[in-house]
Amino acid sequence: MGRGKLRIYLGAAPGVGKTYAMLSEAHRRVERGTDCVVAFVEHHHRPRTEVMLHGLEQIPRKHLDYRGSAFTEMDVDAVLLRAPAVALVDELAHTNVPGSRNAKRWQDVEELLAAGIDVVSTVNIQHLESLGDVVESITGVRQRETVPDEVVRRADQIELVDMSPPALRRRMAHGNIYKPDKVDAALSNYFRPGNLTALRELALLWVADRVDEYLTEYRSEHRVSKIWGSRERIVVGLTGGPEGRTLIRRAARLAEKGAGGEVMAVYIARSDGLTSASPKELAVQRTLVEDLGGTFHHVVGDDIPVALLDFARGVNATQIVLGSSRRKTWQYVFGPGVGATVARESGPDLDVHIVTHEEVAKGRGLPVARGARLGRSRIIWGWVVGVGGPVALALLLNTIDLGLANDMLLFLTVTVAAALLGGLFPALASAAFGSLLLNYFYTPPLHRLTIADPKNIVAIAIFVGVAVSVASVVDLAARRTHQAARLRAESEILSFLAGSVLRGETSLEALLERVRETFGMESVALLERAGDVDPWTCAGSVGPRSPKRPEDADVDMPVGDHMALALSGRVLPASDRRVLAAFAAQAAVVLDRQRLQHEADQAKELAEGNRIRTALLAAVSHDLRTPLAAIKAAVSSLRSDDVAWSEEDRAELLEAIEEGADRLDHLVGNLLDMSRLQTGTVTPLIREIDLDEVVPMALGGVPEGSAELDIPETLPMVAVDPGLLERAVANLVENAVKYSPIDEPVLVSASAMANRVEVRVVDRGPGVPDEAKDRIFAPFQRYGDAPRGAGVGLGLAVARGFAEAMGGTLNAEDTPGGGLTMVLTVRAVDSLPDLATATAERQAS
Numbered sequence: 001m002g003r004g005k006l007r008i009y010l011g012a013a014p015g016v017g018k019t020y021a022m023l024s025e026a027h028r029r030v031e032r033g034t035d036c037v038v039a040f041v042e043h044h045h046r047p048r049t050e051v052m053l054h055g056l057e058q059i060p061r062k063h064l065d066y067r068g069s070a071f072t073e074m075d076v077d078a079v080l081l082r083a084p085a086v087a088l089v090d091e092l093a094h095t096n097v098p099g100s101r102n103a104k105r106w107q108d109v110e111e112l113l114a115a116g117i118d119v120v121s122t123v124n125i126q127h128l129e130s131l132g133d134v135v136e137s138i139t140g141v142r143q144r145e146t147v148p149d150e151v152v153r154r155a156d157q158i159e160l161v162d163m164s165p166p167a168l169r170r171r172m173a174h175g176n177i178y179k180p181d182k183v184d185a186a187l188s189n190y191f192r193p194g195n196l197t198a199l200r201e202l203a204l205l206w207v208a209d210r211v212d213e214y215l216t217e218y219r220s221e222h223r224v225s226k227i228w229g230s231r232e233r234i235v236v237g238l239t240g241g242p243e244g245r246t247l248i249r250r251a252a253r254l255a256e257k258g259a260g261g262e263v264m265a266v267y268i269a270r271s272d273g274l275t276s277a278s279p280k281e282l283a284v285q286r287t288l289v290e291d292l293g294g295t296f297h298h299v300v301g302d303d304i305p306v307a308l309l310d311f312a313r314g315v316n317a318t319q320i321v322l323g324s325s326r327r328k329t330w331q332y333v334f335g336p337g338v339g340a341t342v343a344r345e346s347g348p349d350l351d352v353h354i355v356t357h358e359e360v361a362k363g364r365g366l367p368v369a370r371g372a373r374l375g376r377s378r379i380i381w382g383w384v385v386g387v388g389g390p391v392a393l394a395l396l397l398n399t400i401d402l403g404l405a406n407d408m409l410l411f412l413t414v415t416v417a418a419a420l421l422g423g424l425f426p427a428l429a430s431a432a433f434g435s436l437l438l439n440y441f442y443t444p445p446l447h448r449l450t451i452a453d454p455k456n457i458v459a460i461a462i463f464v465g466v467a468v469s470v471a472s473v474v475d476l477a478a479r480r481t482h483q484a485a486r487l488r489a490e491s492e493i494l495s496f497l498a499g500s501v502l503r504g505e506t507s508l509e510a511l512l513e514r515v516r517e518t519f520g521m522e523s524v525a526l527l528e529r530a531g532d533v534d535p536w537t538c539a540g541s542v543g544p545r546s547p548k549r550p551e552d553a554d555v556d557m558p559v560g561d562h563m564a565l566a567l568s569g570r571v572l573p574a575s576d577r578r579v580l581a582a583f584a585a586q587a588a589v590v591l592d593r594q595r596l597q598h599e600a601d602q603a604k605e606l607a608e609g610n611r612i613r614t615a616l617l618a619a620v621s622h623d624l625r626t627p628l629a630a631i632k633a634a635v636s637s638l639r640s641d642d643v644a645w646s647e648e649d650r651a652e653l654l655e656a657i658e659e660g661a662d663r664l665d666h667l668v669g670n671l672l673d674m675s676r677l678q679t680g681t682v683t684p685l686i687r688e689i690d691l692d693e694v695v696p697m698a699l700g701g702v703p704e705g706s707a708e709l710d711i712p713e714t715l716p717m718v719a720v721d722p723g724l725l726e727r728a729v730a731n732l733v734e735n736a737v738k739y740s741p742i743d744e745p746v747l748v749s750a751s752a753m754a755n756r757v758e759v760r761v762v763d764r765g766p767g768v769p770d771e772a773k774d775r776i777f778a779p780f781q782r783y784g785d786a787p788r789g790a791g792v793g794l795g796l797a798v799a800r801g802f803a804e805a806m807g808g809t810l811n812a813e814d815t816p817g818g819g820l821t822m823v824l825t826v827r828a829v830d831s832l833p834d835l836a837t838a839t840a841e842r843q844a845s
Contacts, residue, residue: 004113007157008092009122012203013196014754015177016163018122019043019090023052025120026088030056035085039112039119040074040105042090046176056088064097067688069717069829071097076108079117086118093127093147106147123147125203138198139190140811141756141825153210160207165196182753189823190753232261233317236289237308237338240267243323243355244285250355251321252292263294266311268301269518299517305341312350319351382422386430389414394437404438411438412466419470431464508540508590515567515583516542521555522569523547526587529562536564539591543568557584627660634660662701684721684806688829691715691750694722695759698729699748702737710749717829718757724802725826728810731795732761732822739765740819755828756808764819773812799824 007025009018019041029036038058043049059082062075073096079087089112094105102108109119126135129146136142152158163171171177172191236251238244248265255261267282286296301307312320325337343352393414397407411434419427440447512524523543527536527550536549545568550556553566557580565584634653638645645653692711699707718725729748736746740763747762768776777800796810799822803810808826815821 002116004116004118005156006109006113006154007118007120007159008152008155009120009159009161010152010203010207011122011124011161012163012200013124013126013168013191015168015171016161018124018161020049020052021159021161022088022090022120022122023049023056026056026086027052029086037079037082037084037087039079039087039089040091041088044177045179048176057084059087062100064099066097066099069688073097073100074105074108076101076111079112080115083115084117086120087112089119089121092121092123092151093145095145104147106151110151123152125199125206128152128206131202131206134202135199138202139195140809141190142809144807144827145755158207158210160203162200162204165193165200168196169193178753182751189758232257232319233315234261234263234319234321235308235312235315235317236263236265236294236321237304237323237342238265238267238282238285239323240282240285241323242281244281245288247321247323247355248285248289248292248294250353251319252294254319254321254353255294263289263292264297264315264317265289265294266297266299266308268299268304268307268311297517298514300519304338305345308338308342309345309350317350319353320346321353321355324354324356379422379426382418382426383429385414385421386418386426387433389418390430390434390437393434394441398441408438411435415466416470419473424472427470428468431468435464508587508594509542511583511587511590512540512542515565515580515587518583519567519580520569521567523567525553525566526591527564527566528591531562539563540587555580557581559584559588563588627664631657631660631664684724686719686721686806688717688719689722690717691757691759694720694726695729695748695750698726699733701730702733702746705745706737706740707733707746707748710747712750715750715752715757718826719829720806720808720826721802724806728799728802728824729759729761731799732810732824735795736761736763736765736820736822739763741765752828756825757828759824759826761822761824762815762819763821764815764817767814767818767820768812776812777810796822 009021011018023041026036026038036056038053038056040061041053041058043053059075059078061072062078064071064073074089089105089109092106092109096103096105096108102111109121112119125131126139126143127146128149130149132143132146169187169191172187232255234251234255236244236247238247244265248263251263251265255263265285289296297311299307299311301310308320311317320342322339322342325339339352339354343354346352390411393410397410402410415427415430415434418430508526512526515521516524521543523541523546525541525546525548526539527547528539529536538546538548547553547556547566547568550558550564550566553568554570555567557565557567559565565580565587567580634656637643638650638653692713692715695711696709699709733746733748740746744764748759749762750757750759752758777796800810803824803826806826808824810822810824813821813823
């Protein structure tokens with residue numbers, strides 16, 4: 001039995017219609033006679049989705065008890081026993097309740113696929129593991145339930161279920177996604193238009209990249225070299241000249257005209273040094289193309305037109321942008337130039353744009369060379385002149401009589417021409433062939449290979465010697481030119497390398513990728529080990545199947561005693577190893593810099609801890625002394641025998657003592673909490689509770705009537721540490737009461753959304769501007785002109801620290817109509833397994 005096929009409906013956000021689309025697909029398959037069952041579908045009480053389940057066979061769910069609560073999960077054994085042709089499995093990224101067959105639902109799906117059952121599933125873009133940080137930066141919420149990207153990428157079909165943000169918000173407002181009591185909170189938080197637009201773009205780009213991978217894989221498997229213009233990819237050929245900026249901007253404008261257009265700038269460093277590039281100018285152009293959203297590539301090629309076209313076809317480019325030649329008119333005698341050659345050889349599937357610029361026809365820094373050493377075409381012409389020239393000259397001289405001396409000079413001229421064009425071997429052939437013709441036709445006795453006059457022997461010997469000498473000089477000059485050109489090409493690469501240091505590029509992967517591009521390798525890895533007998537470990541790698549040991553690589557470059565740069569793909573000539581050694585040394589420097597940066601970050605954390613301790617001492621010296629002084633003054637007054645205190649006076653002094661003690665207790669508690677957070681010793685004891693068990697207790701520290709409570713009884717249980725949650729809410733309420741008007745009580749409300757619960761503390765105070773919303777959570781920060789008696793500025797810092805320790809978040813928002821709203825987000829109970837795992841990992845680290 002073969003492996004089943006996986007089809008995934010991918011959405012940008014909850015409510016776009018993934019489950020509905022999956023059920024519609026199931027009905028179509030059932031109508032075609034396919035054996036299709038519902039293994040697990042969660043309709044979330046959405047009427048239209050629930051109706052779609054009618055008429056479909058549903059496999060009974062498996063009931064599990066966990067910490068006193070009942071849960072249902074997909075019964076994998078029952079589905080395998082039923083063995084349908086197609087199984088519907090909703091929410092691929094779901095975390096199963098402990099005690100289930102597998103920890104994750106995607107692992108259940110893998111079992112079904114292995115058994116030959118086709119699976120149709122759903123997943124949201126925010127649940128892909130690689131996009132966790134991106135989604136958190138967009139929405140402010142870290143997704144705990146994730147699925148590995150590779151699981152989704154291996155799907156046989158991925159279908160995007162798309163919906164515009166306004167349409168999705170209308171569905172939300174109509175109650176088609178969440179219950180009415182959750183709609184307002186959802187629309188003002190996760191389902192904000194900006195969030196939905198960003199998530200939609202993320203989903204579209206991910207699917208587009210996946211389609212591009214399918215296309216690349218298909219072209220590779222079927223060896224398709226012809227360009228398919230599925231997406232506008234524009235290659236910009238750079239020479240390092242000043243016209244490069246104009247070309248890059250023109251290419252960017254061309255890319256903007258096509259959806260999903262890409263710009264790839266490429267500089268080809270030729271081994272024969274055809275171009276003279278300014279490293280400074282190339283660095284500027286690299287920055288420009290990256291700022292415009294493109295990529296910069298640096299490759300080595302012996303023939304610029306061929307290398308440029310190979311690169312363009314390799315990346316499936318559709319257009320090439322080149323600048324008009326900077327050569328003067330007389331320089332075209334050396335050839336048509338790169339632009340004309342590329343345009344001629346590009347073929348019908350690759351458009352070439354020749355862009356004019358201010359540097360046209362102003363001359364190049366160096367003359368254009370023609371191939372490695374003398375060039376292939378030049379050598380061919382050398383042989384043509386060296387072999388055909390003497391024959392043609394002999395036929396000409398047979399018609400006229402110029403004398404032996406003139407004949408020898410003419411044959412010597414042909415030999416010198418062959419030497420200048422083709423170098424040593426064509427010149428030697430011309431000298432040998434020419435001397436035979438001279439001897440046979442023009443040296444007595446004629447038409448015989450003998451020489452009667454000894455003077456003629458000397459003349460022919462001088463002729464051969466001059467020819468060989470000239471050819472040797474030309475060949476030596478060509479060798480020296482080639483060596484100088486290669487050294488110049490190497491210096492250009494090394495200039496790039498030095499420029500990366502000056503620009504502060506510290507990414508090891510970027511440097512290794514540049515090594516791979518420069519030398520045309522399949523993969524590159526930087527390996528290191530602690531000692532001579534210790535195993536090798538990989539510090540960084542790029543490319544598929546990177547070598548694990550230097551012995552496994554095609555090329556290895558040692559860096560010191562216990563580090564090596566290993567390359568796979570082909571064997572490099574010895575002349576390339578000098579540049580490779582420079583890359584290897586730079587890779588070691590980058591690795592050391594990354595580690596030093598890590599140590600610097602740790603030192604920065606220690607410095608921050610010292611700053612906190614200094615602030616703690618300042619708080620102890622002033623803010624704690626104030627309530628102590630008040631308490632001591634009241635106690636001293638009560639103990640004094642000089643004054644007869646009335647009952648009212650005694651009660652007032654006792655109240656002052658109690659008030660000072662409470663204030664002192666609050667300050668000491670916050671200081672201790674902040675100290676625990678800074679040292680990482682806060683270990684939450686997560687358990688299931690109802691919010692109405694904790695939140696009312698947090699209001700005990702504020703005056704009666706200064707806060708109102710709105711906690712619905714229908715809220716799900718939350719997974720928190722009750723003590724930490726109470727302290728966090730208490731600090732938020734006390735801070736809100738402090739800044740809220742006396743006649744405006746603080747509102748403490750709660751609502752549920754998706755897999756989390758939000759506690760909102762709303763005040764009608766002066767509010768906080770956007771630029772200060774993050775700063776108020778820093779330790780020892782008082783906003784505005786708050787007096788010293790308002791506290792040491794730790795309440796909000798402690799509250800956020802406790803929230804994050806429990807796997808939640810705490811953020812500040814504007815209250816509609818004026819004021820500030822603190823939003824404390826905690827996880828609902830059905831997310832408890834993931835939260836417990838995260839807590840255990842945090843404790844282990």
